[in-house]
Amino acid sequence: MTISQKVEGMLSQASWIRKMFEEGARLKEEFGNDAVFDLSLGNPVMEPPKKLKSALALAAQDETPGLHRYMPNAGLEEARMAIARTLSPESGVQLTAKDTVMSCGAAGGLNITLKSLLDPGEEVIVFAPFFVEYLFYADNHGGKAVPVKTNDDFSIDTSALEQAITPKTKAVIINSPNNPTGVVYSRESLQAVAAVLQKASEKKGSPIYLISDDPYKKIIFDGVETPHLFEIYKDSIYISSHSKDLAVPGERIGFVVVHPECSDRDKLMSALIFCNRVLGFVNAPALIQRAIAESQDAGIDPMVYQLKRDRLYSALIEIGYSVVKPQGAFYFFPKSPLEDEVEFCRMLAQEKTLAVPGRGFGTPGYFRLSYCLPDRVIEGAIGGLRAAFEKATSL
Template identity: 50%
Template sequence: MKIISDRVQKMIEGSSWVRRMFEEASLLKFQYGEDKVFDFTLGNPVDEPPPIFKEALKKLVENSGKGCHRYMPNQGFSETRAFLAERLKKETDLPFTENHIIMTVGAAGGLNVALKAILDPGDEVIVPVPYFVEFKFYTENHGGVMVPVNTKEDFSLDLAEIERALNKRTRAIIINSPNNPTGAVYEEEELKALSELLKRASQKNDRVIYLLSDDTYCDFLYDGLKPVNLFTLYEGTISIRSFSKSLFIPGERLGYVAVNPLFEEAQPLIEALILANRVLGFVNAPALMQRAVRLLGDWNFDPTVYQRRRDLIYETLVEAGFQVQKPKGAFYIFPKSPIEDDVAFVRELQNKYLLLVVPGSGFGKPGYVRLSFCVEEKTIERAREKFYQVGKDFGLI
């Protein structure tokens, strides 16, 4: 008898290897003890929210005013949106107002809201490879088709590939810079060139091709890198942001979508985003968390600790002989697998060295593996010897 949706059935089958691997890893932790197994698989940082945020929560809960937990407009609290608009104004020098901000259930909610607002059945969404695997599901949720395009050796954008992929069904491109899984950060020049491509194609097809910028990791920039102002480069930019990483509250599901104040047709887009937030069943971003971020003042995330972790894991992998790009942002690193079959390599790392990493196949890029370094420094240090051993055993050093 038919129990579940065919589409969901296929997704479950397609990801059963992830679960098997996860189960094996759990078993290893159980057998050898948590501290003997080195887990570099998760995007769930070990860090705690900053004191200012904890204080804000305390204050709100102790003096919770009347109606503190009620519904608010689907767009989110006006005060919170005004606060975030003010921040964006400072960052970009553009006339953001609360009207341009839609509070969402994390960046995952924000991306779904954006895709629902713009996609018609069969519309194509370009995504550079490797990519966060959920982009495919999010696109398909709303009847879209994801079109993966290769990037260059250093994971920078391959504009010729993107140009070839653009056609009259193209509705959006999703970029994620700083990038999960590679740590790549796109440079102003390549983003300018991308904008020119998109402008020409939008004109030609008489439909806006949106630049969906998944800015989940925008605060994790290293070596003094400054964020590129995409809004100035391209009118059809929609920035999707999150407090999951910089405040270390991923479980609370708070993010927002920012529409470009320079976009002439901003108003209908904003209305569509608000409606999508409602009809997809998100309804609104969690109330208490919206109120809490409003109290952050001029607090900003400091990426110093993460830069140190980045340095440590990069050095470790280089010294172990891995071929690897130095991450410029985010908290992932994406070395080449020393053998072609990345899944087999991940298995061996797991079973022989108790090192847990994710195969590149999970990001549409076989032949690589992803390590997440949102772990404690000592975890990286203690894993160092293990990686050298891997390098030796696989003839890398």
């Protein structure tokens, strides 16, 4: 038996990520978990807020009949209402449960959205560096992700966006705070993107949708503003999850919200609900939907991540790395001191410090460090980051 050639190709394309992962596993086996400083994964270190855990326990103990049965494909009414209630003041648009579909994480939300929107060969613009799964998610639904470069500080280059738009462009994905850079896009830059898309949609005679994939929306630092796209562009779709802000990525709970004035809104809502069903998710698990409906006012404390950012940022700068200071999420994307960042990540691994090469995010020459980690791991990694930097710059 052999697997599909397409998946075979995807596996080999990602083989160096696997090699880094295998190298990490080998190092951990040889030296023990505590001796290896793994900054490669974005798995939140924080525990979910007590309020969410209690709501989960209460939901599990509820003896009301029918609570564990199939539910409407859009998700539980109470969960959809809770999301709409939370998002209305944040987005500046009055939302209801009818604008909302629950999903299996933001990943599930992206997949139902792209399946709903894309015809074969249609294009989805993503800004590099990007969350690598966008490439695969667009391909899942017959589409193609088209990477567009950003400026040196990773802000959006609107003229590059303008040039990348073709008659096949169906959507643009924005991710702010960004994985892997931690950059937050300013209101002005989002307005500039909206103006480009407005003009291009008019020329094309059909809308180019703006998808905001924002699971890090509430992990922001120094009081930076994270404007909601709903205020700026009506053909927009907001996708988020509680993987990061309630620290439950294992529970697979997310949601998709469509701007009430979006073009073809009713059809789009029906498509999203249908795609939840036919992609086999049916919907996010009932227990966690009921729990988050009761916990919208809870959240992890972003200050915990801000302090970790501050510690690692000052260490990186002191060592000599060139890096943009993140304003949210929990990643750094420093420039590699060697042009070949895969080679540099190998040097880091020799120092028992694990990072992800930037080509995994469509941007060679950089590497990603996660800091959603215990302080012990961050402190431990600083020595390796220094030793590898010194080795690389003395070559």
